[in-house]
Amino acid sequence: NPALTSLSLIIFVTLCLRFNAEYFGSLPLASIIIYMLYRASKRKKGYRDQLQIKEKDARLKDLKCATVQYRNHRPAGTLKVNIVRGKNLSPHLGIPGSLVCTATWDPTKFANEKTKKDIHDYDKSSVAAYHIGETESSAVTFNPEWKRLLQSDELQRLKQLLPSTNFLSRSSSHELNNSHLGINGDDKDHKNALEMPILQPIARGQEATITLEGEEESVEQIELKPWESSKAALVVQVRFTDVL
8 A cells, every 4th residue: 555655654754853862761651641641631521421322222222132023912821830749759869858849831842943943033032941840849749748839030030020900801811811721729729829821822924014204114023822832831840959
């Protein structure tokens, strides 16, 4: 590059003629002063505002990756989980200990790797498994009886996003679900059960063009599938704690 070479030569000759070698030791201090002046000018122009804008853009980018692209309504159901007792649970390597049972909802448990990849592409809610809860630690026994099922923090946060009442009626969502399922709210087994909201299975549909804020946008539609076609499963695992 002749232009860059010529400019470098001019700068080099000018420094050799104008710069005194006795002041070579002042270059580090001068660099620090120049950097401090640069940062001061940035703060004067609104350095805090620039950081806020940068953080806002990063959050919007993360939220955009977490949002769904389709506009169809997707019904939700309620999964009731309760773990009461176990039988003939032998410990690993014969070492006795207390027993804890965990419940997890895996949306793609019975799908092969190819099907999982395809489902994760259009259904972002099926990417990870959801921890529903776990029982309290039992006594040292092979036939435990768990009296309490503790909900996980993940399930608690998920419930906070759902409405506590049904807007079509004045009854709570919990009472409405129990009446539809024919469940007595005073039943001990169902009273200790945890409720996990789950989404109806979907399949990839055709693309459609919609108008959003005056601009046309191409979005992917979905097709609802029967509940029986779901690849999900409730995974129940027993582990030993407080090994003696």
